[in-house]
Structure formats: structure tokens, C-alpha cells
Amino acid sequence: MSPQTANTYAHPEGDLTPEVNYINATKGIKSWLLTLDHKRIGIMYLGTILSFFLVGGLIAMGIRAELFTPEGDLFTAATYNKMFTLHGAIMVFLVLVPAIPASIGNFILPLMLGQKDVAFPKLNLASFWIYIFGAGFLVFTLINGGVDTGWTFYTPYSSDHASGSVVLTLTGAFILGFSSILTGLNFIVTIHKMRAPGQTWRKLPLMLWALYATSVIQVLATPVIAITLFLLIFERILQIGIFDPSMGGDPVLFQHFFWFYSHPVVYVMVLPAFGVISETISVHSRKHIFGYMAIAGSSVTIAAVGFLIWGHHMFLSGQSELQGAIFSFLTFGVAVPTAIKNFSWIATLWKGSIRWNTVMFYTLGFIWIFLIGGLTGLFLATMATDVHLHDTYFVVAHFHYVMMGGTLFALITAIHHWWPKMTGKMFNETIGKITFWLAFIGYNLTFFPQFVAGTQGMPRRYHQYVPEFEVWMQASTIGSFIFGLSLFIMLGYLIHSLFKGVKAPHNPWGAVSLEWETATPPIEHNFHGLPVCTKGPYDFDEIEEVA
């Protein structure tokens, strides 16, 4: 493998796979828990996020098991309500929002910029611990009566009627918001003020453009949910009445507040995923990304327009028809930059030298799944069809396609792509590829039938249903168990590679962005001296030879 030393970064020791690296430079549990090293913080985030994914996932298995039969036989209705609420809250607030930025993003952002750390390392550690603290609240609700409001906490149910530890859950989500804001703030400043010499905005890897756009949303949208949850906590404790109709307040106002954050936040989940895919598709097809500026610009456009379309969640809330029409129109608008990305990725593959490895499999899997998720969003954005589809399994299928299929598949892609960099080990490609097929088939079997059930009228959030839907629900349950199995296999081979895996070469994929210039795994301070960026992140050697 030819070393990619085109960016002028000299390795003083010439040692690209050093014995002393960030993993073993210092020892002991405290050297991890109190570390200021963005790489260790990223790894801790990854571990924690995956643990919560396991908790949320096990609850989901319970939900799917209940839905295997039309009768409500496994759990009572009340228990079922608590299960889907906690499943949703854990998956959204603890898993999907921080999934890519806080874990993978933390790890690679300073490396991609040729820097020693993020701008505010202490703040970075603080946001990790704030995350853990907030998560503690959510976990505590699990053993303290649970909540059954749904992750959307609609008033007046959440303020007046719901039993259980609503306040605890709200407090947890409130605290988690600050972790998200601080990460976003840190990333924005780092990208603005700390780039390698020569690294202009047009030489930024698209992952960083995506993280940048994400961070902007985190800083601008999260405070709004914070104040919303804050008011709701007081609504619940003191009945202040702002959202409570029996006190003269307005429950629809709550929905506006809630979706003003919660729509943009879907882009917090999915923009980093776009970033990952832009990297992997280019690196693994050995071709310069198609439409660099278009992809970068569409990330920013999505972030901006994403703030104007929250009302598409409220077509049936009693907002005026004109308002609905405007929101509908703008929602269609956001599909345009999304489509630009999709077309650019496909065009990147054209005449590329595609590597059929695990990372590429997941990349293509992502594109397929996200395409379905995005297109079904348009059905929901059309007011006339949404009247039928709102609150059915169609919506459930839609957002699982974009969130789980989008964000989660991209997270898996990212973990595989940067695994050698993070751990210094290679995983087994053959098992990786087989597992992909299991995951892909299991995934689609889980969620595609839900579209059908939804169009036929199956409502969401019910623990019983009429027998007509049984076949779709059974397919879905079977699919979900296959999918779950594939994730356990993945966990298995990844852990196996840590101990038995082949030592990774310094740049196994032959990528040219700066994170591959440094040692694998990186040394504690990332680089000896400052690297200088002379090449774009997608200027592969082969291309120049041809040209």
C-alpha cells in the first residue's frame, strides 16, 4: 500500500503504527473518566451510547413480541404505554441525537482538522458528564414507575393526567439538552478557528461540513426545547397553566414549541449520517466526491430550512389551513437538498473503482433505506394524504427508516470505516459482509410491512389490533429479531477483532483526509507538530495519475 504523504506532514519518528498511542499512553480508570483527550471522550461516548442502544433495543424487542399476536397477551396496556415511551425517549435523547457527533465526531473532528484537540477540551468532558447525569434521570424513571406520555410529552395528558415520573423524565431530557448544546458550540468554534494551515473551507472533508451544520442546529434549536421542558415541568408541578387548557392555556402552543425543536433535531440525527456517507462513498469507490460544493451547501441549506417546517407534524392539530399549506410547501422544499445529496452519491459511484467491502455494503444499504424513508416523508408532507396516514404505522415506518435506517446504519458504517483508526485493529471482512445481509434483510423485513399496515389504517401506540394486520405485524416481529441478532453478531466480531484482529496498517483504505495522515491508532496529541493541508480530502493519487 502506497503511503499517502502528499499532504506535507512529516512523521518525525517515521512510526505509523506506534506502540505508545492514545489508548495505552496513560493507565487506570481515572485516566479515562477524567480525560481531556477528545479521542478518549469519543470512545466513552460510543460505549455509553451503544449501551443505551442495547437498553432501548431490548425494550423494542418486548414491544415487537407483544405485537406478534393481535391480542394484548404479554403486557398490560399500561405497561405497553410505558415501554414505547421509554423506548422512544431513550432512543431519541440518549442514542440518536449524540450518536454520530458526540462519539465518532468527537474522535475524528480534531484529527480531520490537523489539530491536537477540540477548542474547549474541559467543556467537552463536561458535556460528557452532563450527558451521563441526564441519562441517569431517564434510567431512574425505568425503575421508578416509568412514564407513559410518549416521547412527545403532549399536554394536557402529560401535565394533568399521566401517572408516573413525568417530572424525572423531563428533567433528564432538559439536562441532556445542555450536553448537546455544549458539544455543538465546541465543534463550531473548533471548525471556525482551528484548521490546519492551508485547510480552506473548500478543503474541509464533507463530514466536517455536516458536523458544522449539525452543530448550528444544536445551538439554535436545543435551547428552545430546554425552555419548553422547563415550562412543562412547572406546568406539571405548579399547574401554571400556559399549556393547560383547563387553566386557560394552549396545548397547541406546546406542540409548536415541541416541534420547533424536534423537527430540526431529526437533522441533528441525520446530517452527520450524510457526512459519514459522503466520506465512505468517496473513499471506497476511489473517486473524488461528485458535487462537493453541492453536498456541502445542501447540509447548510437543510439546517436552515429545517427550522421552518415543524408544522408538518401538526396538520391535524387545528392549525389554520393556510399555515398547513405553507408548512407543507416548505417541507417539500427540504426534500430538494436531500435529493441533491442522494444524486451526488450515486454519481460518485459512476466509473469509480468500487471496493466491495463491509463499509461499502453499509454505505449502499444506507442510501437504499434512506431513499425509502425520505420518499415516504413526502406522502406525509402532503396534507391530503397525511389526514389518513397521521398517527398510523406508516409514520412509525417512515421515521424508523430515516432514523434507525439512516442514522443507525450510518453509525455502523462510521464505526467500520474508522475502526482501524480508533482501535488499530482490522475486523473480519467476510463475517462483516455476511452480517450486513442479515442486518439489511432483517431491517427491511421489520419496517417495510409497517408501511402496508399503516396505509390500511393500523394506528400507532396500541398494544392490541384487529386480526387483519396480523400477517404484517408478524413479519415485522420476525424481521426485528433477525435484525437484533445481526447486531449481536456485529458486536461479537468487533470485540473479537480487538483481541485477535490483524494489526491495522496506518491507512488501510488509502484515504487522503488528514485523520489518516497521523499514526494508527493516533498518538496522544494526534500529530507531532502541525500538519499542513495542501490537498483536498478527496484527491486520491490514482485520479491524478489518470488525469
Added chain:
Amino acid sequence: MNANEGGAAANADRNPYLAHHFMDKFQQDDAVKMGMWLFLVQELLFFGGLFMAYISMRFYYPETFLQEAMAHLDWRLGAINTIALLTSSLTMALAVRAAQQGKQKQLVPLLAVTAVLAVVFMGIKYFEYSHKIHDGLMPGIFYAGESLSAVEAVNHAPQIFFSVYFMMTGVHGLHVLIGIGLIGYLMWRATKGELNEDNYSFVDNVGLYWHLVDLIWIFLFPLLYLVK
């Protein structure tokens, strides 16, 4: 180019206030300043939610807001508080200048005046709050101001005005308290001589925070006290 080349030995003459991952002090100060501005943006949006709640509720109950504000909020107290906060913003700005110019002797007194004015603000707020609580002018179900029937209460909704009032001034007051804490911390650092022309970002940032707290009050005062 390799500004940080050579590890600790070559860095012996580095500015002691310069963190290891920055190239130079300029870059560090720049980053810190930008971080603070982003934090302020975040604060603005946080308060934005409260202002939005105010706008909606005032839109639903215009007469209530008019009557309750006229009858129960004393604009003179609000005005004194406005003057107190505006003056404290001035002394804070002077404190920042003193720090930048390394004028240690001025720094601590200026910070002290700022803190005292903030305490005055909170004192008056305390007075106002206890007065309202005494009169039963409380948010939501705790409202016991006038003997309204339940139906009248919903239609007229004086309790909502006080919900909005207490939430807005409460969250703002919390920020003032945090500000007092930060200024106290600055004074402590300043007496140790740690805030000087080489290291004033922190004073600068607390200053920015303080101006924001002031600015928000400038909006709260007319919206709550001067409703006409």
C-alpha cells in the same frame, strides 16, 4: 509552520495562559470569544421561548394583561431596577477595560460595585415577590387574588398573567444570581492578581454575559410593567 514542534522543552517560553492545543494566544482568545458569543445566542433562544409564551398569552388575554399589570406591578420599582442594572452594566464594562489595561487597583472595586447593584436588583425583586405572594397573586392553581368563580378564572385568566410574570422574571432572576456568583469569583481571582492584560478573556466573557442579562431585562421591563 510547525509552531508547536518539539514538545515541552521548546515551549518553556510559551505564555502560561496558553493551552497546549492552541497555536498562539491570539487564536485562543479568538476561540474563547466566539464560544461565548455562541453561548449568548443559545441564551437568547432560551429566553425566546419565554417571550413567545408571553406573546401568545397576551394575544389570548389582552385585557387581563392590561388590568393585572396596571393594578399590581409598580413601574417605579421596575424603573429603579432598570437603572440599577444599566449602571451595573457600565461598571462591568469599566471593569473589563481595567482588566485589559492591567489596572488591578480599579478592577476589584468596579467589580464590587457591579455586584452590589446586582444585589440591590435582587433585593427589590424579593420585595416585589413577597408582596405578590402575600396578596395571593400567584401562578396557576395557586392564584388566590380575587374571588373569581372557576369559569371566570378561565375566561379572565389573571393566573396566567402571573404565571408568565413569575416564569420570566424568575428565570431572569436566576441569571442575575448566577451573575453575582461569577462576579464574586472574578473578584477572588482578581485579588490573587490572576486577571491582567495577559489574561482577561474571563472578565471579558462575564462582562458579555452580564450585558445580556441586562439586555433581557430591558425587554422585560416594558413588556411587564409598562403595558398600556
